[in-house]
Amino acid sequence: MQNSPLTAKVRKDFPILKREIHGHPLAYLDNAATTQKPKCVIDALVNFYEKHNSNISRGVYTLAEEATEIYEDGRETVAKFIGAADSGKIIFSRGTTESINLIAAAWIQPKLKAGDRIIVTEMEHHSNLVPWQLAAQTSGAELLYWPINLESEKSGIGSLDLQKFEEMLKDATKIKQGIRLLAVTAVSNVLGTVNPIAEIVKIAHSHGVPVLVDAAQAAARMPIDVARWDCDFLAFSGHKIYGPTGIGVLYVKNERLEEMQPFQGGGGMIRQVNRQTSTWADAPQKFEAGTPPVAEVYGLTAAVEYLSDIGMQEIQQHEIELTNHALKRFAEFNDLELYGPQDINSRSGVLSFNLRNVHPHDVAQVLDESGIGVRAGHHCTQVLHKRLGIVASVRMSFGLYNNTSEIDLLISELDRCRQLFIE
Amino acid sequence: MQNSPLTAKVRKDFPILKREIHGHPLAYLDNAATTQKPKCVIDALVNFYEKHNSNISRGVYTLAEEATEIYEDGRETVAKFIGAADSGKIIFSRGTTESINLIAAAWIQPKLKAGDRIIVTEMEHHSNLVPWQLAAQTSGAELLYWPINLESEKSGIGSLDLQKFEEMLKDATKIKQGIRLLAVTAVSNVLGTVNPIAEIVKIAHSHGVPVLVDAAQAAARMPIDVARWDCDFLAFSGHKIYGPTGIGVLYVKNERLEEMQPFQGGGGMIRQVNRQTSTWADAPQKFEAGTPPVAEVYGLTAAVEYLSDIGMQEIQQHEIELTNHALKRFAEFNDLELYGPQDINSRSGVLSFNLRNVHPHDVAQVLDESGIGVRAGHHCTQVLHKRLGIVASVRMSFGLYNNTSEIDLLISELDRCRQLFIE
Amino acid sequence: MTKPSIYRDLLLEHARHPKNCGRLESPDLRATAFNPLCGDELELTLAVSEDIIQDCKTKVRGCSICQASASMMSDLILTKTLQEAEKISKVFTESLTKENEVISESLDSLRPLIALKKHRSRIKCMKLAWDALEDCARQNQT
Amino acid sequence: MTKPSIYRDLLLEHARHPKNCGRLESPDLRATAFNPLCGDELELTLAVSEDIIQDCKTKVRGCSICQASASMMSDLILTKTLQEAEKISKVFTESLTKENEVISESLDSLRPLIALKKHRSRIKCMKLAWDALEDCARQNQT
Numbered sequence A, B: 001m002q003n004s005p006l007t008a009k010v011r012k013d014f015p016i017l018k019r020e021i022h023g024h025p026l027a028y029l030d031n032a033a034t035t036q037k038p039k040c041v042i043d044a045l046v047n048f049y050e051k052h053n054s055n056i057s058r059g060v061y062t063l064a065e066e067a068t069e070i071y072e073d074g075r076e077t078v079a080k081f082i083g084a085a086d087s088g089k090i091i092f093s094r095g096t097t098e099s100i101n102l103i104a105a106a107w108i109q110p111k112l113k114a115g116d117r118i119i120v121t122e123m124e125h126h127s128n129l130v131p132w133q134l135a136a137q138t139s140g141a142e143l144l145y146w147p148i149n150l151e152s153e154k155s156g157i158g159s160l161d162l163q164k165f166e167e168m169l170k171d172a173t174k175i176k177q178g179i180r181l182l183a184v185t186a187v188s189n190v191l192g193t194v195n196p197i198a199e200i201v202k203i204a205h206s207h208g209v210p211v212l213v214d215a216a217q218a219a220a221r222m223p224i225d226v227a228r229w230d231c232d233f234l235a236f237s238g239h240k241i242y243g244p245t246g247i248g249v250l251y252v253k254n255e256r257l258e259e260m261q262p263f264q265g266g267g268g269m270i271r272q273v274n275r276q277t278s279t280w281a282d283a284p285q286k287f288e289a290g291t292p293p294v295a296e297v298y299g300l301t302a303a304v305e306y307l308s309d310i311g312m313q314e315i316q317q318h319e320i321e322l323t324n325h326a327l328k329r330f331a332e333f334n335d336l337e338l339y340g341p342q343d344i345n346s347r348s349g350v351l352s353f354n355l356r357n358v359h360p361h362d363v364a365q366v367l368d369e370s371g372i373g374v375r376a377g378h379h380c381t382q383v384l385h386k387r388l389g390i391v392a393s394v395r396m397s398f399g400l401y402n403n404t405s406e407i408d409l410l411i412s413e414l415d416r417c418r419q420l421f422i423e
Numbered sequence C, D: 001m002t003k004p005s006i007y008r009d010l011l012l013e014h015a016r017h018p019k020n021c022g023r024l025e026s027p028d029l030r031a032t033a034f035n036p037l038c039g040d041e042l043e044l045t046l047a048v049s050e051d052i053i054q055d056c057k058t059k060v061r062g063c064s065i066c067q068a069s070a071s072m073m074s075d076l077i078l079t080k081t082l083q084e085a086e087k088i089s090k091v092f093t094e095s096l097t098k099e100n101e102v103i104s105e106s107l108d109s110l111r112p113l114i115a116l117k118k119h120r121s122r123i124k125c126m127k128l129a130w131d132a133l134e135d136c137a138r139q140n141q142t
């Protein structure tokens, strides 16, 4: 097996890589769906439950103090990881989806009026579309789509054209249409496109439009710096950055934090509860009703520390190398249609494609027979797939532990698909 | 140490019980806040992440198939645990609080009109009060409080009088007031009161009022049978029944399921997504947006199987024995005020009290110095505490692994409190 | 290739050369089915007279398993009554969810499909054609 | 009792016999503070002339640590200016959150409190009186 220096170092940290699938070593290439967990993350969970498990905040005994410290230290570690000035802006949720729904319910819904618009892009995940649809519908607002480039324009296929965005904003100003938000992904979970968030935010802000960044894919693939990006909201999931399921993060800028209504009601988010009305705790607790996922925060903290130790720059570099290799191999075949930028500078290691005349399900199933895990379907982007004129695609997406031999294996196994399904 | 047969058997299953606190063995008596985890639950989490970790539903490769099976099998195990006829009625949430907020947002909010009433009891946890306050406020509805008995009426202190409830319902009928829901806890997390849910539901239904049962405390303490109880909704948390954090359950009766709007928007809960509108998946997926907490479901499944193997009847019996012992010991002191029923038949092993002239914080802190974990505060029941005329209390609450010696230790350490704070 | 594959001969034969493809011009019954997980779609058109399925066509936009299932179904239900066809569909569905290893004789020709039942994610693919069939049967009742 | 306790003599002394208890009849400044985690409350009343705290009383409904902190605070701020008092409060708060082990001389009498800083859940108890003090200082500025 050909390993990059990073891969050689990290593969032994992931217990699941020892697994065999139908007699073959696992080649896990579905990291955009969820990532595998290093031993330190699993150990953190065990350690929490075997040593410190307790509910937080309202307990004065030792375990409760420890659990509270674990939880609040986790907030600080996450804040540092994404360049947030203080941990008070970090809200823990159950995942990207809940983080975005939180903003839809607690921030935009109360201020949305009939005729207002929320801008989304055509490449958004359902989790960054449907919450806005739901919010828009209750108030007579609408979604406005920032289209992706399909022709090979200067920004490349599957990219967003900044000029188009400026025009949309200017047109809205002309007809005095209220644009309440831009919701945009930092990295597409299908095309692999890396969007220039800092520039996008600058344009949006110059027209008074706040920006929510879906960093579900980006957080595991590149350094994130909310201070530099200057976005208003940013959301990601623990399970996609080598941490546990059941935990997500929402970063909110101070000004926006003050505008937010409560999200869910319950224990921990209140100040005083009277019979008919209540008052609220300060942020971030105000937005964290109920017993929080303390163990999951501990696991997430371990994941963030693991990634920081390796260095997000190095991780990004590794992914670029894998992606370069994949792009080169894909170019060898003319029955492989790759969606998204060809240019390595505007994409990351998420590659969706179709093998001509073979259904993505069948491709994924045949690959599984050789131990390869890839995803087939619309990857929660029906709007994008419709735009691309397809129903489904096969997606290969890289993680820390992948290497070029796994890519080569996939490419060679596609031959089996051809043999089975195309006479 | 004096152990009941059950305790002797189970203590070794809980790794955390090996911990020492300030040189003393841990006496964990805060099980109403969260329970400790048996090894099989911790092992399930490890096993998931080391062997099967993957995202569910949309993957055709082996790991994804396994994860999906784990997730859906979990739904069936939980359905059986609470006597639900089929797993289609089980929605996974992040906890009791989210389960209740889900009903508040997806079911009651859309149908609530100005002047409507939601009945709650004075003993409800904030998580079963604040969501209804928030829903009521947006539509001009109000909460109606079913008061608890304070005098030693026939149902005993801290109990709910069924006649009072009938009268409330009749009064509402007289003035044509719409009662949309009764939200009631099965077991009080402060008083320990066990409410007669089956009888309550019968009365409510005879007046056309649906019932939501907060089973956060009950689920770990007694057999639950939604078919017999006939409740419309039932909610509980994984972490309070010896399972992981980050997972909760919501049971919904079929008729209600059909009335429910979507909760959060995102991946997994859709059928078709168009640019402005979408259609929804069938229940329960319709209410589970985003990547679900698969590992946590696996852990919860292990917990439920662990409890079922022991038997909820036996667990209940064990708790009755401990509670009896505690009631007897408490009666020895006239500076100990216990809140809630004295009658063992209408209470469970959650005992809140105050030591005269010593603040609950100080009691809990002193007990910690001997390794005892109890909670001090309002336990997320400010309305109840106000009704009791107190600000805070100390709460001792039992789990599987507790024994009478731990109760005796607590009682004897209260002496240290007296010496420190009362001259 | 020597690797064992879930794609066995009979299945592939049906997938590559599906029977009764297309749509009837003026069907007596028509139903579509949709798989939200992947976006696959299927249209079933039936010609029915005196309760007997005289003709049957499926238009499939789906994977090989979906295609093969539709093809096998059409083979099996032709000349059967709608009630019989619905009954077969129910038994087939049960055989996919039950642990039971005994396969009813009426489903003999569906064995290559039933063999895949442990692939839970593919059950919906197999079921698409049958969902449409049951929809047609329902329409006929009302 | 031989067990080591966080409740040391000085702390207990203040808790049992708190200084400057109660409320001033007609205070120049008044503030209340509230701990949502346990419902504890504290009322601070100050008599201030020429910016100097001439008199100070606290009415506490809280635990021994809250009580002791209020008592120690009142001892410390009497005869100081509001600005000085506010400064002390800020330094005290910092000493509770920082890892720093060096305790500023001005906080000498607060050592028994600062020693408890690792008990994070009790910091809010200690801070209640000081929150009210900072509130008074803010009122004075505007």
Ligand SMILES: Cc1ncc(COP(=O)(O)O)c(C=O)c1O
Binding pocket: A267, A289, A290, A291, A292, B032, B033, B095, B096, B097, B098, B125, B127, B128, B185, B187, B188, B189, B214, B216, B217, B237, B380
């Ligand atoms: C009776 C009751 N209801 C609701 C809750 C809320 O549960 P959770 O915090 O797990 O959402 C609790 C526990 O905190 C409880 O005891």
Ligand SMILES: Cc1ncc(COP(=O)(O)O)c(C=O)c1O
Binding pocket: A032, A033, A095, A096, A097, A098, A125, A127, A128, A185, A187, A188, A189, A214, A216, A217, A237, A380, B267, B289, B290, B291, B292
């Ligand atoms: C770009 C993007 N946004 C949002 C999500 C939703 O994340 P989650 O399912 O963890 O809530 C995903 C992944 O599923 C994603 O790739």
